[in-house]
Amino acid sequence: MAESPLAETAVAQPAIGMGEDLVEVKNLKVHFPIRRGLIIERTLGWVHAVDGISFTIKKGETLGLVGESGCGKTTTGRAIMQLEKPTAGEVLFEGRDLVTMPKEDLRQNRRRIQMIFQDPFASLDPRMTVGGIISEPLEIHQLLNPKEREEKVRELLRIVGLNPYFVNRYPHEFSGGQRQRIGVARSLVLDPEFIVCDEPISALDVSIQAQLINLLEELQDQFGLTYLFIAHDLAVVRHISSRIAVMYVGKIMELADRNELYDLPLHPYTKALLSAVPIPDPVIEKQRHRIIMQGDVPNPANPPSGCRFHTRCPFAKPECSEDEPPLEEVRPNHFVACFFWKEISERTAPPLAVN
Amino acid sequence: MEPLLEVKGLRTEFPTREGVVHAVNGISYTVMPGEAVGIVGESGCGKSISALSIINLVPKPGRIAAGEVLFEGKNLLTYTDEEIRKVRGNDIAIIFQDAMTSLNPVLTVLTQLTEPLVLHMGMDMAGAERRAVEIMEMVEIPFARTRIRDYPHNFSGGMRQRVMIAMALTCDPKLVICDEPTTALDVTIQAQILDLLNRLRQDLAMAVIMITHDLGIVAGLCDRINVMYAGYIVEKATTEALFANPRHPYTLGLLRSIPRINQSRRVKLIPIDGFPPDLTQVGGASCPFQPRCVYPVERCEAENPPLDPVEEDHWAACWVDVYAEAGKERVNG
Known part of the structure; x- marks a missing residue:
């Protein structure tokens, strides 16, 4: 101290x-x-x-x-x-x-450029298999042949710590943590x-x-x-x-x-x-x-004037509501x-x- | 001093098509008057179910077994519906996580705050309104006199949670059960609410049961802590002892797996492997934490360890001396 x-x-x-x-x-x-x-x-x-x-x-x-x-x-x-x-x-x-x-x-x-989403329950299509979810970006970008795609999916499942045998399962069969691993695997499939x-x-x-x-x-x-x-x-x-x-x-x-x-x-x-x-x-x-x-x-539809924080700042002075401080x-x-x-x-x- | 609340061997289960879900498996703890106990x-x-069981609010098809x-x-579980209703909101109040779903959206806050005052305390409407405004001011809602006529949706998340606290305080409860009261809130608003709860607890000398997943919240607020896993209390101790000297592998695992905001050195987190068990499968002979435990011994599979004292005012349900095992790791690596 x-x-x-x-x-x-x-x-x-x-x-x-x-x-x-x-x-x-x-x-x-x-x-x-x-x-x-x-x-x-x-x-x-x-x-x-x-x-x-x-x-x-x-x-x-x-x-x-x-x-x-x-x-x-x-x-x-x-x-x-x-x-x-x-x-x-x-x-x-x-x-x-x-x-x-x-x-x-x-x-x-x-x-x-890829994205991992917050909610692993909403971000995976419940009607697609794990393999389908992970390989979909490959289909969209027309990369690899079906056999290579399958191999890639299995490899990714291993990388994110899931059993490669899970390819044909559906999202509802997994816990939240496992679903998020599926989301991570999907984000990695295009080598971003x-x-x-x-x-x-x-x-x-x-x-x-x-x-x-x-x-x-x-x-x-x-x-x-x-x-x-x-x-x-x-x-x-x-x-x-x-x-x-x-x-x-x-x-x-x-x-x-x-x-x-x-x-x-x-x-x-x-x-x-x-x-x-x-x-x-x-x-x-x-x-x-x-x-x-x-x-x-504050409501972002009606942000405070000047410094955005002046309405809650314990140190605010009159000039804080007039001018915006630059970063x-x-x-x-x-x-x-x-x-x-x-x-x-x-x-x-x-x-x-x-x- | 006599304990205010004494839970003894409480067991709550839910019969479902997939089997019986063993939600609470024989837990025991006490709350002294004015004490804050974390779960x-x-x-x-x-x-949550263990807390709802206290005031007989277990949702169907659940039953206290x-x-x-x-x-x-006095044993609340022998009370009739009529008798328990007098206890609820009067001696024991509950604050839920989601104020938006716990408050009635079509009634003004005034109606909702005065209802218990009229029903439980037998006040007239004018007196109840005066008291309701007083309580709104106590929980620091600005412009209480006018805002009391607003509906729940007119309030922000933090203010709505203050209304929930106001509702809980209407009849001067001796015990307030807080079920994740700040989980839906932002961290600066959470700090406001926790600060308010802490001051109210001291001013009004009420006991609090704080249910949360956040170890930081109980560290700051509670005198004693019960750690639950798969429906069992696996460790029970004073707050200081629990954090300084955790004796159950699950508690130790939780403390090792959370990143520390006050730590500049970047250390690798040690997660707890696997995931929590299916509650239809617990309640058998083996220790429920054994599949995820880093210190398992043979006995864990055959016998579920009871919650035994490990030192004064400190209990843990484990066959292994976790303190010695963790000490060995410190020496070796």
């Missing part, structure tokens, strides 16, 4: 990617219309789900994307996949913009380079979550995968990510390397978020000072969108006890 |  938090971060640096940018998101915006009326539809307003965010994902790394429900993290993942059409901005994959790319090029590139993991473990039980986390880490090492890991569980995100971006009502509030973000959070929202997570250690829990934020997350690099690789991060940090202790 | 376990371990539930010395 006596040691300064700055000294702690200098010790252990996480595994960072090779330095080469694989994905670059530039000023991405996704707005959804709010429509009323049956025959004549009128647009009453817009939900600003993602409202101008930029970040890069380096080859071989895992970028964690955290935030509360409705902050736009899932929409960001879907917009990168081009499952949601961005209202504005660019999504560069190896330097080429997926948003403006011709359809056929996009289809070819989709092979290299980049996988968007959208809350891949939040539907699973605690003892099963660790199995999936370990599997995702092993696959990353084995195939050199790059992940965008979307989650709300801050402990899991710290464990799996190399860098982490914190989102709030459509904006990125803070982005830093994993230990830097958790040991030295600079944005008041990140501080409050980290201090809210219960730690499974009664000794630490007794000593912790918790920042209890007032109120609820600026304030320490090496540490970006914060707050006008007063410096004085706030001097006044508050880091929210997690430093061992 | 932790994964989905399907029987933690054996055991006693002594509340202030």
Whole structure:
């Protein structure tokens, strides 16, 4: 405890990617219309789900994307996949913009970008066999002959820790953890380079979550995968990510390397978020000072003016509701969108006890 | 001091076409007045059903097959429907996970809050309304006086859960059962609700049973913890002892499998292999955790270990000295 938090971060640096940018998101915006009326539809307003965010994902790394429900993290993942059409901005994959790319090029590139979905009960077609689910992308892209496809499916089942004899079974015969393994196998069948993991473990039980986390880490090492890991569980995100971006009502509030973000959070929202997570250690829990934020997350259809967080920020000043703070690099690789991060940090202790 | 609640050998089962589902298999524990007791376990371990059994709310076709539930010395399981209804909401209240499905969507919060006051406490409508507003203020709902006339859907998730807590508090219960009260909420809202529950518990001196899968929540809130697996309590201890010195391989496995938010070193997680058993198959001779256990011995298959004391105020259902086994691993590797 006596040691300064700055000294702690200098010790252990996480595994960072090779330095080469694989994905670059530039000023991405996704707005959804709010429509009323049956025959004549009128647009009453817009939900600003993602409202101008930029970040890069380096080859071989895992970028964690955290935030509360409705902050736009899932929409960001879907917009990168081009499952949601961005209202504005660019999504560069190896330097080429997926948003403006011709359809056929996009289809070819989709092979290299895959997604693992949150709900293993909703994301697998109940009327298809496991083999059918896993090999469907191969059929769509007309790769391999039927015999090779079957071999590939068996190999993938082995890789994700399922029995290869399961090919002819149906999803309902499996538990949640096993279904999620099927989802992982399906995402791997086209040998992708980049996988968007959208809350891949939040539907699973605690003892099963660790199995999936370990599997995702092993696959990353084995195939050199790059992940965008979307989650709300801050402990899991710290464990799996190399860098982490914190989102709030459509904006990125803070982005830093994993230990830097958790040991030295600079944005008041990140501080409050980290201090809210219960730690499974009664000794630490007794000593912790918790920042209890007032109120609820604002409605993204009517986001607050200026800084999105000013309505709940315990340190807000009048200028916070007028101007929007830009996301600026304030320490090496540490970006914060707050006008007063410096004085706030001097006044508050880091929210997690430093061992 | 006499215990407020004493559960003895409680057994709840569900006859189904696939066989009898043994949801709760002879569990025993006590709750002292004002104490917070955690029940932790994964989905399907029987933690919710064990709590519903206390106030005889087990859904059909479930039935309580054996055991006693002594509340202030009286066995609630022998009560008639009429008698148990007087206990429910009056002496014992329950807060459910999903406030949207537990509140009646077509009645205002006012109607729902005053109903128990009129029925259980015999208040008149004006008095009940005054009291209801007071309780809304106690759970820190802003503009309580006007908001009380709103319907449940007018409230946000966190506020709705506060309404649920308000409903539970209407008749000054001695015991509040919280069944995953914050699982559906965001982490900052969860912190608000847990903070509120903790303060209310101290101010009102009520006992709490906290049912959750989150070890972090019980670590901060509870005095004692029961760990459940496949309908059994496999470990029972004070919160400090359970986290410092887990004596059941399942508890140890859970603690090893969760990533720590306060850990800068990246360590490999040690998952618990396999998955929880089919509850129609438990209740036999063998230990239900044995197929997933990392320290199995021959005896585990033949005999299900009883919940025996391992040290003062600490019980575990295991034939193996987990503390010694885990110690060996520390030395060797």
